[in-house]
Amino acid sequence: xxxxxxxxxxxxxxxxxxxxxxxxxxxxxxxxxxxxxxxxxxxxxxxxxxxxxxxxxxxxxxxxxxxxxxxxxxxxxxxxxxxxxxxxxxxxxxxxxxxxxxxxxxxxxxxxxxxxxxxxxxxxxxxxxxxxxxxxxxxxxxxxxxxxxxxxxxxxxxxxxxxxxxxxxxxxxxxxx
Numbered sequence: 001x002x003x004x005x006x007x008x009x010x011x012x013x014x015x016x017x018x019x020x021x022x023x024x025x026x027x028x029x030x031x032x033x034x035x036x037x038x039x040x041x042x043x044x045x046x047x048x049x050x051x052x053x054x055x056x057x058x059x060x061x062x063x064x065x066x067x068x069x070x071x072x073x074x075x076x077x078x079x080x081x082x083x084x085x086x087x088x089x090x091x092x093x094x095x096x097x098x099x100x101x102x103x104x105x106x107x108x109x110x111x112x113x114x115x116x117x118x119x120x121x122x123x124x125x126x127x128x129x130x131x132x133x134x135x136x137x138x139x140x141x142x143x144x145x146x147x148x149x150x151x152x153x154x155x156x157x158x159x160x161x162x163x164x165x166x167x168x169x170x171x172x173x174x175x176x177x
Contacts, residue, residue: 025049028076028091030173031145033165041162044079044086059090067092070106071099072146080162085153087162092146101126104141107148111137118164121171127163131156138163145170 026049035041050056052073056064059077067075071094080087094100104126108115111130118125118140129138137150138159147166149159 026074026076028074028093028145031091031147031166031169032076032078032089033080033162033169037165037169038082038161040082041087042081044081047076047078049076050074070103071095072103082151082158082162083153085151085155085158087152087158088150089162089166090148091166092148094144094146097143100141100144100146103146104128104139107139111139118167120167123167123171125167125170127160127167129156129160129163140167142167142170 026047028049029047032047033041034043048058050058052075053068054064056067056072056075059075060067072092073095074093075090077088077090080089092100092103094103105115108128111128113128113130115126115128118127123142125140125142127138127140130136131154133154135150135152136155136159137148140147140149140163145166147163149162149166151158151162
């Protein structure tokens with residue numbers, strides 16, 4: 001390999017190393033949907049990952065205590081564009097499967113939406129979806145994974161589509177430990 005190619009390979013490795021380290025250290029990245037899962041979905045920037053405790057203030061300004069008390073041990077956030085709107089997705093790794101189920105029930109009560117079953121590939125997911133005039137949102141849980149999706153339009157279909165894509169990725173991937 002010539003000196004020029006070696007420098008290029010070294011530079012590329014040096015530039016990609018932080019992203020690769022984040023990908024390896026963030027068990028939640030595998031569950032974010034892609035354009036292959038949801039046609040028209042466009043990622044806006046990198047995912048932000050934080051551990052539990054006060055680190056959650058990065059994602060939840062004021063109110064992170066609720067998430068800590070519910071059993072969140074880490075979370076990742078990513079924004080997407082879809083159909084002219086913006087989707088915010090936050091994925092949580094919970095302490096236990098029971099903690100994920102209880103937190104889902106609490107969040108669904110907040111939006112006055114019943115918890116529904118979503119069976120996929122021998123895995124059982126639970127979700128709820130709600131909408132206001134200017135936004136829609138949904139929650140999904142399976143195992144230690146809890147996903148939240150919000151859309152800046154009052155469209156119930158989009159959060160359901162996004163959460164189903166997360167469920168399909170989770171059903172086909174390794175579980176959170």
